[in-house]
Amino acid sequence: MTAGEPRSSRRGRLVALLVWTLLLLALWLWGRELTESGLARPVFGDAPAAAAGALPLGGDPAPTAVEIADIGLRADIVPRGLDDEGGVAAPPFSSPELVGWWEGGPTPGAEGAAVLVGHVDTEREPAVFHALESVEPGAEVLVARADGSVAEFTVGAVELVERAAFDAERVYGPRRTGAAELRLITCGGTFDPESSGYSANVVVSAYLTGRA
Known part of the structure; x- marks a missing residue:
């Protein structure tokens, strides 16, 4: 015992x-x-885990959400690569409420032209960038980043670029030396039912005006 x-x-x-x-x-x-x-909580709502954990080249914090108050837009951002045609791949149609960020380029707020893309609609309903064409120069664009900071941009131009005249270097590339720029891109122009595509792209160019 x-x-x-x-x-x-x-x-x-x-x-x-x-x-x-x-x-x-x-x-x-x-x-x-x-x-x-x-x-x-993040600035504009809970960001998808993929975006919150991503870090682009250069170590700048990845974007997690975007807000354009003038058109009532608030959306989460997910990192994206290129599609089969060499353009920036939008989020899948199963997630039309999301905005895609080209993770191969600058993060919003860093030097260069950061690219955000989104669908204008789906077969059933408007998508995240359905009102993008109505944005006017001078509108404020806020991009929340994974480190808690917010990059503040001001819209400089809104263009309708025909697919036949689409210049990738001009659309995706920087236009001001040493500046932090932002491109927001979606479909526009005339819809072709046979090809299920649009004839043009809406391209909004904005420039960094501050950080918070």
């Missing part, structure tokens, strides 16, 4: 376990309170 563990030792372990349980509960409640009050 072996001797059991002393009662004082067992009591000490139970007290320690209770203290740790209460501490963990307090931390969980504190974190929940921050989230519900908005202090722990």
Whole structure:
């Protein structure tokens, strides 16, 4: 027959376990309170995990959300590559509410031309950039980034670029030396039912005016 563990030792372990349980509960409640009050949330809503964790070349924080108050736009951003034709791939039609960011280029707020793309509509409903063509020069564009900062842009131009005359270097490339620029691109022009495509692209050019 072996001797059991002393009662004082067992009591000490139970007290320690209770203290740790209460501490963990307090931390969980504190974190929940921050989230519900908005202090722990991204600027324009919860960003998809893929965007929040991405870092483009150069180490600049990836964009997580975009807001254009003048047209009532607030949308999450996801990183995207190129499509089969060499253009920036928009988010899938199954997620028409999302905006795509070309992760092979600058992040919004860094030097160069950052590119954001989105659908204008789907077969059933308007999509995230359905009102993009109505943006006017002088409108403010805010882009939230993964480090909590916000890049503030001002729209300089809104163009309708015909597909036949689409110049990728001009559309995607920077237009001002040393400036941080933003391009927002969607479909526009005339819809062709046979090809299920549009004849042009709406291209909004904006320029960095501040950071918050």
